[in-house]
Amino acid sequence: MDSEQIAHADQKETLNPGAEYGSLPFDRFVVENWDYSKPVQQDQEQWNELAEKWLSMSRIERSPYWAVWFPSASPHPNASFLPTRQQIIRILAPHQTIKERNISQHAASILNEPVWIRTCYASDLSNAYEEMGNAGLRYPENIDRFLLLDDEALYSNPDKDWSRVFLRLPLLPDAGTYLRFNSENDKFSWGEYGPKNRSFMPLFNASCKDKQAVYLLDEEALRERLVKILYLDVHGNAVWKNKIAPEDIEFFEARYFKGSTLGRIMEKCADLDEPSLLQPGALLEYDE
Structure with missing residues (x-):
């Protein structure tokens, strides 16, 4: 099963090009800053804390995560920055729906789409x-x-x-x-x-x-x-x-x-x- 299908096999929606796991700038930020020593029972709390931290950051502070890959197209499937299967299953897939990822990718790539x-x-x-x-x-x-x-x-x-x-x-x-x-x-x-x-x-x-x-x-x-x-x-x-x-x-x-x-x-x-x-x-x- 492809990574974009992990934990979403029961959904009809599919990920847009550029919305694959690891393609979005926040993906890289949350995977890089995740504390794997914390129990999985605290995963939602940890996700929220990292989302709040991202929102508090300036554009300049976020720029390095954007510089890796701009999510207007699909990254190479063997790109070094893509997350592991375990990271997708634990961190990325449970906390966003496919639609939310698609909207995030679309909003990041297109101007003036409320x-x-x-x-x-x-x-x-x-x-x-x-x-x-x-x-x-x-x-x-x-x-x-x-x-x-x-x-x-x-x-x-x-x-x-x-x-x-x-x-x-x-x-x-x-x-x-x-x-x-x-x-x-x-x-x-x-x-x-x-x-x-x-x-x-x-x-x-x-x-x-x-x-x-x-x-x-x-x-x-x-x-x-x-x-x-x-x-x-x-x-x-x-x-x-x-x-x-x-x-x-x-x-x-x-x-x-x-x-x-x-x-x-x-x-x-x-x-x-x-x-x-x-x-x-x-x-x-x-x-x-």
Whole structure:
């Protein structure tokens, strides 16, 4: 049995090219730092601790793990950095599903592809989820199932800490970072000192940090029937947020290249003179 089938033989999904065990940068980090002297009963705790450590690291600190192999294609099957069968069975396969690995690989290789995360499975809001789909999201036609994290057993979040999803996908906040810029805090068209209009500064400061957008469907989003757009820094912290009606997602993605960056949205704010968009949590609205 091939390594990518280990511990997942009962699943229909297969690993994408570039998502093979050992191909992802976090694979190398977690295997290298794993304490094999600890009992297997503590494996989940150890995985979480290493995921948290990865998320706390700077882009520069993570770079050596990216430099070994960029996960845009499959590595050579005899590559020296690939893990052993035992490492796959104990460390890698049990703590991520094939879909999670595929999403991590996809996010690391493609710019501006927000992942959808559903964390609320309250029975009284199940209809809201379906209504939002009928209003414009049209699961799965407009949201490729591949990019939708929707599994109550894995992502249900009664404590409302949605960011714990990064313990399962610690590579997600890295998306685009190693394709687009060379610094931890990137500057855009206004240069080092930012915009002259000081009202733009909060958005500008966030735009210097954001590396990836995600769409969140938590309890608040389902109750309001509004999708949350969260912009993340390299550590998985939300540096900015907006809300949007599900029927406006297509307009948003068309205008901002599937979410793009806050830098582009900031430039649009200046062009369109929309001061309301300068506040975090603002509702993005579009006229047909």
